[in-house]
Amino acid sequence: MNLFVFVKRVPDTESKIKINHETNSIVEEGLNFVLSPYDEYAVEEALQIREAKGGQVTVFSVGPDETQTILKKCLAMGADEAVLIKDGAGETYDSLRTAKIISQVLKTKHTQFDLLLFGKQSVGADSAQVPSMVAALLDLPQVNVVTDLEIEGNAGSALREIEGAREKVTFMLPAVVSAQKGLNEPRYETLKGIMAAKRKEIPVVTLEELGIQPDELTIQLELTKIESPPARERGKIIEDEPGEAAKKLAEFLHQDAKVI
Amino acid sequence: MILVYVECRDFKIKQSSLEALSEAKRRGDEIGIETTAVLVGHAVDALAPEVFRYGASKVYILENALLAHYSPSGFTQALVSLIEEIKPEIILFAATSMGKDLSPRLAAELGVSLASDCIQTAAKNGKLEVKRPIFAGKAFASFMLNSSPQMASLRPNVFPLAEPVDGHGETIKKEVVIPENQVKDKVTEILKAEGAELDVTEADIVVTGGRGMKGPENFDLLRELTAVLPHSALGASRSAVDAEWIDHQHQVGQTGKTVSPSLYMAFGVSGAIQHLAGMSSSKFIVAVNKDPDAPIFKVADFGIVGDLFQVIPPLKEELKKILSE
Numbered sequence A: 001m002n003l004f005v006f007v008k009r010v011p012d013t014e015s016k017i018k019i020n021h022e023t024n025s026i027v028e029e030g031l032n033f034v035l036s037p038y039d040e041y042a043v044e045e046a047l048q049i050r051e052a053k054g055g056q057v058t059v060f061s062v063g064p065d066e067t068q069t070i071l072k073k074c075l076a077m078g079a080d081e082a083v084l085i086k087d088g089a090g091e092t093y094d095s096l097r098t099a100k101i102i103s104q105v106l107k108t109k110h111t112q113f114d115l116l117l118f119g120k121q122s123v124g125a126d127s128a129q130v131p132s133m134v135a136a137l138l139d140l141p142q143v144n145v146v147t148d149l150e151i152e153g154n155a156g157s158a159l160r161e162i163e164g165a166r167e168k169v170t171f172m173l174p175a176v177v178s179a180q181k182g183l184n185e186p187r188y189e190t191l192k193g194i195m196a197a198k199r200k201e202i203p204v205v206t207l208e209e210l211g212i213q214p215d216e217l218t219i220q221l222e223l224t225k226i227e228s229p230p231a232r233e234r235g236k237i238i239e240d241e242p243g244e245a246a247k248k249l250a251e252f253l254h255q256d257a258k259v260i
Numbered sequence B: 001m002i003l004v005y006v007e008c009r010d011f012k013i014k015q016s017s018l019e020a021l022s023e024a025k026r027r028g029d030e031i032g033i034e035t036t037a038v039l040v041g042h043a044v045d046a047l048a049p050e051v052f053r054y055g056a057s058k059v060y061i062l063e064n065a066l067l068a069h070y071s072p073s074g075f076t077q078a079l080v081s082l083i084e085e086i087k088p089e090i091i092l093f094a095a096t097s098m099g100k101d102l103s104p105r106l107a108a109e110l111g112v113s114l115a116s117d118c119i120q121t122a123a124k125n126g127k128l129e130v131k132r133p134i135f136a137g138k139a140f141a142s143f144m145l146n147s148s149p150q151m152a153s154l155r156p157n158v159f160p161l162a163e164p165v166d167g168h169g170e171t172i173k174k175e176v177v178i179p180e181n182q183v184k185d186k187v188t189e190i191l192k193a194e195g196a197e198l199d200v201t202e203a204d205i206v207v208t209g210g211r212g213m214k215g216p217e218n219f220d221l222l223r224e225l226t227a228v229l230p231h232s233a234l235g236a237s238r239s240a241v242d243a244e245w246i247d248h249q250h251q252v253g254q255t256g257k258t259v260s261p262s263l264y265m266a267f268g269v270s271g272a273i274q275h276l277a278g279m280s281s282s283k284f285i286v287a288v289n290k291d292p293d294a295p296i297f298k299v300a301d302f303g304i305v306g307d308l309f310q311v312i313p314p315l316k317e318e319l320k321k322i323l324s325e
C-alpha cells in the first residue's frame, strides 16, 4: 500500500489570537506552531495500515521552510518519507489554492498511491475543504470525517460522522479519506524515531518545479477584514443556597433571556 | 440567480437549508436577482412546495435512482450539469455534514473557491461579502467572493428563518444521467446513535457536562434535563469525552463541534480556551461551577457558584414548572 498523508502547520489550540489591523492578518510572533490535531489521526491511521498490510507512508505539506518541524515529527512518529512543497504565500484561507498545489504534485511527481489521508479540517482556517477539493480535482472517491476505516484489497469502507448518526460509505481505491477524532489514538514519537528523523533529508519541491503558473493560484476569496469576536460581558454570578439559586436561574431564563 | 442546495434527510427538508434559503432570499431581493432551490435525490418531489414558502421562485429537482442515497461524487455530477445550464451567480449551502462534504467538491469541480461555515452575509456592489469564524471563533474574517459563481456555506442555527408565506413557483424536474461508475462513494447504511438524539449543532439548547460531572452515570442527570427542555441536546467537554464518559460526537470546542444555540448550559466545565472557542457565540450562556474563579464565568450571562449535584435537581423542577405553564 502506498499511503500519502497531507499535513498542515498551524498555531496550537492554546493560542490567543492577536490581530494586526493594519496588515489585516493574525500576528504570528509568539505563536507556537504544531502539526494540526486532526492530521495526527491521519498520520496514525497510515502507520497502522502500513503495519497491518505493509507498504510505505509518505507525508506531504505545503508551507514555508518552518514546516520542516512538523514533517520531522511525522517522521519521528514512523513515516517513511516526507516532502515539503515550498509555498511562501502564508495563510490565504483559500483552500482551492492548496488543493490545486496538492493535486498538481499528485499528477506530476508522486503519481503512485492507494490512499490519500487528510485531517477533516485544519485548525485555524477551519475550512474543511482541501480533502474534498483534491478528490474532485483528481476524480477520486471521498469520505470525510471518518471515525472507522477498513481496507480490503482495493476496496474500502468507512464510517463517517453526520448529525446524530454515522454513515457507512463504500468506495474503491485510490481514494481520499479525512480523519476525525475517534479514528485512533495517535502515538508519541520514540527517541529512536526522533534520532532517525533528525538525520533524514526532507526533499523540497517548489511551485515552479511543479509547473504551476502563478495566475492559476489567484486568490478568489478577498480578505477584507479580520476582527475579534464581540466581547462577552461578564453576567450575573450568584452564590446562594442551591434551591434558591436554581429558582433565580430559572426565572432569569424565562423572564430576562426569554429562552424558556 | 441565487441557487440554494436544499438537503433532504429521511424525506424531510433540513431546517438549516430553509435558513440558508431565507438568507438567500434576503440577499437576492437586495441584489435584484431571483432565488431558486435545488433538490437532489430519488422521490423528493413531494418536498418541493416547502421551498416556495421560504421565497424560492423555482425549484429544480435532480432525479436519479442512483442518488437515492448520498454520494459526494454522484451528487456533484448531478449539480454540475444543472449549474452549467442555468449559470447561477451565487450558490449557497447549509454547512451541515452533507453541505460541508459536498460544497467543496462542487466548488473544485467548478474551479471556484468557497467560504465555509459563514455566519453573516452582505450584498456589496451586486456581490456577496461573507463573514466566517477562524480559529474556531477566536477571530472573524470577512471575504469578498470574487469568483464566478460565488459560493458559500452557511452555519446552521445562525440565520433567521423567514416567516413562511403562501408562495408558489415553478417546479422543474430533470432526469439526470449519471454513469454508475461516476458514483464512486456510496452511503450504504446509516447507523443512528443511541435513542436518535438531537445533534448539538442543531439544538436550540445545549446542556453540557464537564469533568465536574465525576462519572458517566451522572450524565443521566443531564439527560433528564434535556428530556424536560424542548429541542435540546447533550454536550460534553473534551475531558469528559477523553474519560470515555460520553461519545465524542457530543464534544464541544476547538476539536469538537462549534455550536451557537439560544441557550448553552455548562455544568462542571472550567472553560478552557479550546472549549470557549466552540460555544462563545451562543446567545445565552449559563454556568454552574463550584470554583468562583472558573474562566467559564467570564462568558456566562448567568452563573451559579455551587455544587452542580445540588443545583440540577431543583433546577429541573423549576424549569418543568415554567414549561408546563
Ligand SMILES: Cc1cc2nc3c(=O)[nH]c(=O)nc-3n(C[C@H](O)[C@H](O)[C@H](O)COP(=O)(O)OP(=O)(O)OC[C@H]3O[C@@H](n4cnc5c(N)ncnc54)[C@H](O)[C@@H]3O)c2cc1C
Pocket: A013, A037, B209, B210, B211, B212, B213, B236, B237, B238, B239, B240, B251, B252, B253, B254, B255, B256, B257, B267, B268, B269, B270, B271, B272, B273, B274, B275, B278, B288, B289, B290, B291, B294, B306, B307, B308, B309
Ligand atoms: C489540542 C487540544 C484540543 C482541545 N480541544 C478541546 C475541545 O474541543 N473541547 C474541550 O472542551 N476541550 C478541549 N481541550 C481540552 C481543554 O484544554 C481542557 O482540558 C478541557 O476543556 C477541560 O474540560 P473540563 O472543563 O470538563 O475539565 P476541568 O478543566 O477539569 O474542569 C472541571 C470543572 O468542574 C468544576 N467542578 C468539579 N466538581 C464540581 C461540582 N461538584 N459542582 C460544580 N462544579 C464542579 C471544577 O471547579 C472545574 O472548573 C483541548 C486541548 C488540546 C490540547
Ligand SMILES: Nc1ncnc2c1ncn2[C@@H]1O[C@H](COP(=O)(O)O)[C@@H](O)[C@H]1O
Pocket: A006, A007, A008, A009, A036, A038, A039, A042, A060, A061, A062, A063, A095, A098, A117, A118, A119, A120, A121, A122, A123, A125, A126, A127, A128, A129, A130, A131
Ligand atoms: N498547506 C497544507 N499542506 C498539506 N495539507 C494541507 C494543507 N492545508 C490543508 N491540508 C490538509 O487538508 C485538511 C483540511 O484542511 P482545511 O481544508 O484547510 O480545513 C488538513 O487537515 C490537511 O490534512
